[in-house]
Amino acid sequence: MVGDCHATTRPLESQSVVNLLLVEDNLAEARLLQELLKGSLFSRFQLTHVKRLSEAIAQLQSGCFNGILLDLTLPDSTGLASLEALVQQAPNLPIVVLTNTNDNELAVEAVRRGAQDYLFKRQMNQDSLVRSLRYAIERKQSAQALQAANEILELRVQERTAELKAANEQLQREVTQRQQIQERLVLAQQAAKIGTFEWHIRSNAITWSAELEELYGLTAQHYDDWLAALHPDDRATVESAIWQAVSRGHGLDIEFRISSVPNETRWITVKSSLLRDASGLPQRLIGIHMDITEKKQLEAQFLRAQRLESLGTLAGGIAHDLNNILTPILGVVKLLPLKITNLDEQSQDLLKTLDNSAQRGADLVKQILSFARGVEGKRGYLQLKHLLLEVKRIIQQTVPKSIQVCLDVPTHLWAVSGDATQLHQVFVNLCVNARDAMPTGGELLIRAENHLIDQAASRRYLEAKPGAYVVVSVSDTGTGMSEAVIQRIFDPFFTTKAIGQGTGLGLSAVLGIVKSHGGFLDVQSQVDQGSQFQIFLPASQAAIAPPVAPGAELPVGQQQLVLVVDDELAICEITKATLETYHYQVLTASDGMEAITLFADHKDKIAVVLMDLMMPVMDGLAAITIMNRLKPDVCAIAMSGLTSKEAVARAKALGFQQFLAKPFTTEDLLQMLHQRLNSV
The missing domain is CATH 1.20.5 (Single alpha-helices involved in coiled-coils or other helix-helix interfaces)
Incomplete structure (x- = not known):
């Protein structure tokens, strides 16, 4: 394909020379054409004459022309085939076809296939030839210019279309992103129980979001509608804070209670901003309401x-x-x-x-210690169904006939690891309190159920951890409790009963026992609506063997030497007298330093060290560490009036093999000594 060097040629009138390629095998006719073109007044024509189509193609590949004069009858090509070959070789050059045949159909077909004009040799003169060439070149140039303009226009349309498409896609992405943000915002507001509001101060009209309609349980349209939903005890305080905020020109930031939903009180916090009109006067208060009931409960x-x-x-x-x-x-x-x-x-x-x-x-x-530190007790694998049946039997014997006792326990209740005696005390205590709260009769319901607490639900309770629990609920239809009473019911020595009817340690002991079992407790109560205590105990997957019960007869010693260490002289003396009565030899010390001195002198004879943990000068934990250095296999039993799990674990970690809780009986002391000496 020949490159077009005339695509942007100037108009014909301004050109000095018009180069033409003449394809004609007849020399006479070629000379005639040259003569006709010499006398042209409009342009000077320069002819390059060839006889064959192949020669014409060669010239087109090496030269630069403004047009072609083509005879359709050639030695190496005839008819329209010659035209098609030249159009293919030089599509941008105008071609004027010459023929001796007066055939209009052939002329029309030639123009259809790419020729710019068609001349009959016998009818041709100088004017017709020059005019035909001139118009052919100009038409070709115009067509090329139009094609170029169309291409440029099409390119610009494509570019603009691409820009619009990209802009539309970007806009669609932004719309989608904004929709997603809006959806997330709505979900966040719903999850956090947050709703927006707007208060028009002059008209007192209120508009708020669907979240607030659900939160308040009403559709507020006026300031007084919202004010009526507030808790009566908080209404005056909130109204005063609102008008202070408006008069001082700042937003409202306050917490209050609402009671628009029957039998339910919820805590709300409001954070808002004040907007002014053009004259600077307060116009609108806009902001959010958020439900903080769970936050208040956790606090x-x-x-x-x-x-x-x-x-x-x-x-x-x-x-x-x-x-x-x-x-x-x-x-x-x-x-x-x-x-x-x-x-x-x-x-x-x-x-x-x-x-x-x-x-x-x-x-x-023991009750005080159950509240204070929790007690370990004797743990075993328990099926609470049997324990609750026993509790129901006992309670039915003690409540008046006006109280109906009901038990609801599923067949496949999970097991727990616990002390049966302590848990029995917990459930009986709660049932007795429920009985006392129904002096005129009612219903006492004991219910047990399996319950799974997930991560989200665990946030409702301060001491809860995700996992499987057995929940035991004790509910009554009695007098209920106020919020102030609920805040104090677990305090030791606090009681709502008459003097002489309670020590105030019952619920304190309940709380301590439940905590020592790794569980937690929840209370729901309203005045005249009854109360519900829920005990959450971790479910157990494996059985725990209960400890072996001691024998009925008290074991006696065989004159083994026991070192008794306690800063309480009375404890040392009575323990010494007791052990000597039951055939032991005894050394006593009043603190850790004295005990170490005695142990160093008699370490080969001392069979057991019985030592208090809390003593002046040097306590039992420090003393046992030194004794272990003097005799690594020392046999030692710790004594303490505090029996927390932490204290027991620390004593055993530092070298004590057993733990004897004060106050202990003679049976407790002799059984533990016998067990310890026989295990060495």
């Missing part, structure tokens, strides 16, 4: 946990001192009948009274 649980922790620390200290007082009393009560064999009946009765009173004191201290 209350957290504050209650902090208060209980402080009370627990105090109660634990008191319990420790009481245990040190009760331990020698219980020891003396058991030892006196052995030392004094001829006691009269009245003295024996007095000792029994003393024993019972001391034991009641010890039980009271």
Whole structure:
């Protein structure tokens, strides 16, 4: 294909020379054409003459022409085939066809196939030839210019179309992104229970989102509609805060309660901004309402946990001192009948009274410790169904006939790991409280169910962890409790009962026992609407073997040497007397330093060290560490009036093999010594 060097040629009148390629095998006719073109007044023509089509194609490949004069009868080509070959070779050059045949159909077909004009040789003169060439060149140039313009226009249309398409796609992406953002915002508002509002101050008209309609349970259109939904105790405070915000020119930021939904009180926080009109006067208040009921509940649980922790620390200290007082009393009560064999009946009765009173004191201290630190107890694999059946049987015997006791326990209730005695105490305590809350009768319902707590649900409770739980609910239809009472019911010694009808330790002990089992407790109550206590206990997947019960007879020693270490002189003396009565030898020390001295002198003879953990100068934990260095296989039993799981674990980690909780009885002491010595 020949490149077109005449695509942008100037108009014919302004050209000095017009180069033409003449394809004619007849020399005479070629000379005639040259003569006709020489005398042209419009342009000067320069002819390049060839006789064959092949020569014409060669010239086109090497030369540059403004047009072609073509004879259709050639030695190497005839007819329209010659025209088609030249059009294919030089599509941008105008071609004027020459022929001796006066055939109009052939002329029309030639023009259709690419010729610009058609001349009959016999009718041709100078004017017709020059005019034909001139018009052919100009028409070809115009066609080429139009084609170029069309191509440019098409290119520009394509570019603009591409730009519009890209802009449309970008706009569609932005619309989609905004829709997604809006959808996420709506979901976030629904999840967080947030709704938007707008208050027109002058007209008192209110508009708010669907979230607020659901939150308040009404469609507010006026300021007074919203004000009526507030809790009566908070209404005056909120209204005062609103008008203060408006008068001072700032937004409203406040928390309050609403009671628009029957039998339900919810906490709301409002954060808003004040908008002014052109004159600077307050016009609108816009912002959000957010439901913070769960946040308030968690805050209350957290504050209650902090208060209980402080009370627990105090109660634990008191319990420790009481245990040190009760331990020698219980020891003396058991030892006196052995030392004094001829006691009269009245003295024996007095000792029994003393024993019972001391034991009641010890039980009271255990309740305090259950609240303060939690107690480990004797754990086993429990099916709560049997335990709850026993609780129902006991409660039915103690409640009046006006109270209906119902039990709802599924067949396939999960098992728990726990102390049956302690959990029995928890459920009986709750049932007794429910009975006392229904003096005129009602329904007491005990229900157990399997319950799974996921990550989201665990956030509702301060001490909850995700997992499987067995939930035991004790519900009543009694007098209920106010919010102020609920905040204090787990405080030790707090009671709503009359003087002499309760110690105020029941629910404190319940809380401590539940915590020691790895569970938590939830309370729901309203005045005159009844109460519901829910106990959440972790479900157990494997059985835990209960400890072996001790024998009925008290074991005696074989003159083994026991080192008793306690800063309470009374405990040292009564423990020494008891052990010597049951055939042990005893050394005593009042603190850790004295104990280490005695142990260093008699370490090869001392069979067991019985040592208190909390002592002045050097406590039991520090002393046992040094004793282990003197004798790595020392046999040691820890004593303490505080029996928390943490204290037991720390004592065993530092070298104590057993833990003896104060106040202990003679049976407890002798059984543990026997068990420890026989296991060495």
